[in-house]
Structure formats: structure tokens, C-alpha cells
Amino acid sequence: MRIGRPRFSDRLKRRVLGLSAAALVLPLAAGIAGTAVAGAAPVAHRAPAGGFEEVMVPSSMGPIKVQIQWASRGGDAALYLLDGLRARNDRNAWSFETNALDQFRNDNVTLVMPVGGESSFYSDWISPSNFNGQDGTYKWETFLTKELPDYLETRGVSRSNNGILGLSMGGSAALTLAAYHRDQFKFAASLSGYLNISAPGMREAIRVAMLDAGRYNVDAMWGPPWSKAWLRNDPFVFAPKLKGLSMYVSAASGLPGQYDRPSSAIDYYNTANGMALEALSLANTRAFQVRLGTLGIPATYNFPATGVHSWRYWQDELGNARGQILDALNAR
Known part of the structure; x- marks a missing residue:
């Protein structure tokens, strides 16, 4: 039997069925596509x-x-502000212990203030601290140099036009992160940082300090004192990697200054503690200065005649560094 062309009525039925199927499929496809778009991160220019x-x-x-204060005119530069050893989990102390937000409010640079990281040295740790039952392993270097820049890039912040500044623990970390991620940072500053941690007694001092600030086991951070990870994170050792970087480095004398007016027993204790910590930072920072000098690497230094390890002095140093920061990031 010869098969002929389908009759017109058959062709019409098939077309109607095809259109009906399409009418059912298209809304489903549109729903799937809409979910994918809604889940994607927005990219801003x-x-x-x-x-x-x-x-x-x-x-x-x-x-x-x-915590983020956006550049006043929508520029792509950013300054990361790192906290100290006792970093809190609710706010970065730069946002409430200092007037950092006011200092940069009219400047074309975004302030980036990560929250948390107590006793972390903003480093990638080997394992969780077993002394205090830490749930997970600190991975702060990964966060600050990959995950956070990934996010900021979606909000218009450059991956390569950044500065980083920290105090005490954060000062050491700022130089470390800048040294190993030169494609990200054009400026780095250490305020009262510990920049010669291979010096006699420093590793033991860091161990004691971290036990006091959250009962963290320093061996979970960089391993035992003879581990190479300690050398990797010592600014005195990796100093050659800082060549060509715009740097601001400061430490005060440890002598009480204009902001020190103790009136109670706890005030006197805190002042004495701040004096000792700042004197140790000064010794570290001076050694680091000599190290950079022997390498022919310039930096801006400031060594105030008075001042202890406390926030009002770091606020002043941030103000002193502001012009250099804006110039390095072309953010005026």
C-alpha cells in the first residue's frame, strides 16, 4: 500500500498538539532560567x-x-583595616575605637573592615586549636586574598588597587599579606606590629599572648617553633619581598603620653601592660627598620616619643599615613 501525504486535518491536529506542548514547556523553562539569574551575584562596574x-x-x-565604608565617589580603591589580637566577633574595632570612618569619609577609597579572627594573625592555620575546642580551621589569608576580593569585585572594587593596614597582630599580618600578594596590595602599614618574631623570646611571648586571648594553641597556627611556617610569617625574614611596596611603619616609645590618664587600679594595670607591649613592638620595629635599610628598601617610619599600646595612638598614626595611602592608591 502506498503511503501518501497526510491529510490536512491530520496536519492541523499535530500543529495544535505541538503548540499546546510548547505552551506547557515554556513557562517551566522560564522558571528555571529565572532561578539561575536570581542566584547569580550581581556584577557592578x-x-x-x-x-x-x-x-x-x-x-x-x-x-x-x-564592615564597609564605600569610596565617596565610587572609586575602585580599597584599604583593608586589620584588628588586633583580641578581635571581636561583632565589630571591627577600627569602626568604633577610632574615627577611621570620619577620616576617610570624603576620600575616594573604600574601607574594608573584616570582623573576627581573634589571635589568628590573619593566617591560614594548620588545624583547629585544640585548647579551646575551635570548630574549624582559621583560613584568614585565603579569605582576605581570594574570597573577600572575589566578593568585592562584584561591587566594583579592584582586585589590584588595595592597601592594607593593621595594628599589633594586624600590623605583622598586613606586611605578611602584602609581601605574598603583591598583585593585590600597593600599600601596607604596620602600627605597633611585631616585625621580628624570630628574635629571642618572641615565639614564647606569642604563645603566652594567644593563650591569654582566647586560649588558642599557637602550634595549631604555624606548627612547633622550629617549623618553616614561622619563618614564612616573620617580616624580618621575608623583608626582601617588600621591595617596591609603599610602606608606613610606626611604633611609639612605650612611655605614657597625652591619652594616658589612669585613675583606677585597672587603669594603671592597663597602662603598664600597654607600656610593656609597645616597648616590645618598638624593639621589633627598630630591628625591622635596620633590616630594610641593609636591603636598600625604603619605607616611611614614625617613632613618637610617647605613647603606649592603645587605640588613640593608632588613630593618630592612621591619620599620619592617610596621605601616603591615598597617593599609593591614586584615591584623592
Whole structure:
């Protein structure tokens, strides 16, 4: 039997069925496509122009809060501000212990203030601290040099036009992160940092300090004192990697100054403690200065005649470094 062309009525039925199927499929496909787009991170070409925001940024450590003051004119430069050894989990102390936000409010640079990291040295640790039952392993270097820049890039912040500044623990970490991530940072500053941690007694002092600040086991950070990880994180040792970097380095004398007015027993204790910590930082910083000098690497130094290890002095030093920061990041 010869098969002929389908009759017109058959062809019409098939077309109607095809259109009906398409009508069912298209809304489903549209729904799937809409979900994918909604889940994607928005990519902005410019950062917001001014304003303050708190965001939660995904990381291997879980969501990390980051406080952000956006560049006043939507520029792509950013300054990371690192906290000290007793970093809190609710706010970065630069946001409330100092007037950092006011200092840079009219400048074309975004302030990036990560929250947390007590006793971390903002480093990638080997394992969780077993002394205090830490849930996960600190991975702060990964966060600050990969995960956080990934997020900031979606908000218009450059991956390569950044500065980093910290005090005490954060000062040492700022130089470490800048040294190993030169493609990210054009400026680094250490305020009262510990920049010669291979000096006699320093590793033991760090161990004691971290036990006092959260009962952290320093061996979970860089391993035993003879581990190469200690050398990797010692600014005195990796100093050659800092060549060509714009740097601001300071430490005060440890003598009480204009902001020290103890009136109670706890005030006197805190002042004495601040004096000792600052004197130790000064010895470290002076040694680091000599090291850079022998290598022919320039930096801006400031050694105030008075001042202890406390926030009002670091606020002043941030103000002293501000012009150099803006110039290095072309953010005036």
C-alpha cells in the first residue's frame, strides 16, 4: 500500500498538539532560567558612592561579617583595616575605637573592615586549636586574598588597587599579606606590629599572648617553633619581598603620653601592660627598620616619643599615613 501525504486535518491536529506542548514547556523553562539569574551575584562596574554597609561574605570558615565604608565617589580603591589580637566577633574595632570612618569619609577609597579572627594573625592555620575546642580551621589569608576580593569585585572594587593596614597582630599580618600578594596590595602599614618574631623570646611571648586571648594553641597556627611556617610569617625574614611596596611603619616609645590618664587600679594595670607591649613592638620595629635599610628598601617610619599600646595612638598614626595611602592608591 502506498503511503501518501497526510491529510490536512491530520496536519492541523499535530500543529495544535505541538503548540499546546510548547505552551506547557515554556513557562517551566522560564522558571528555571529565572532561578539561575536570581542566584547569580550581581556584577557592578562602580562601587556605591559613599555610605556604610555590613555584609556577610561566604568563606571556607563560614559566613564572615565585613564592615564597609564605600569610596565617596565610587572609586575602585580599597584599604583593608586589620584588628588586633583580641578581635571581636561583632565589630571591627577600627569602626568604633577610632574615627577611621570620619577620616576617610570624603576620600575616594573604600574601607574594608573584616570582623573576627581573634589571635589568628590573619593566617591560614594548620588545624583547629585544640585548647579551646575551635570548630574549624582559621583560613584568614585565603579569605582576605581570594574570597573577600572575589566578593568585592562584584561591587566594583579592584582586585589590584588595595592597601592594607593593621595594628599589633594586624600590623605583622598586613606586611605578611602584602609581601605574598603583591598583585593585590600597593600599600601596607604596620602600627605597633611585631616585625621580628624570630628574635629571642618572641615565639614564647606569642604563645603566652594567644593563650591569654582566647586560649588558642599557637602550634595549631604555624606548627612547633622550629617549623618553616614561622619563618614564612616573620617580616624580618621575608623583608626582601617588600621591595617596591609603599610602606608606613610606626611604633611609639612605650612611655605614657597625652591619652594616658589612669585613675583606677585597672587603669594603671592597663597602662603598664600597654607600656610593656609597645616597648616590645618598638624593639621589633627598630630591628625591622635596620633590616630594610641593609636591603636598600625604603619605607616611611614614625617613632613618637610617647605613647603606649592603645587605640588613640593608632588613630593618630592612621591619620599620619592617610596621605601616603591615598597617593599609593591614586584615591584623592
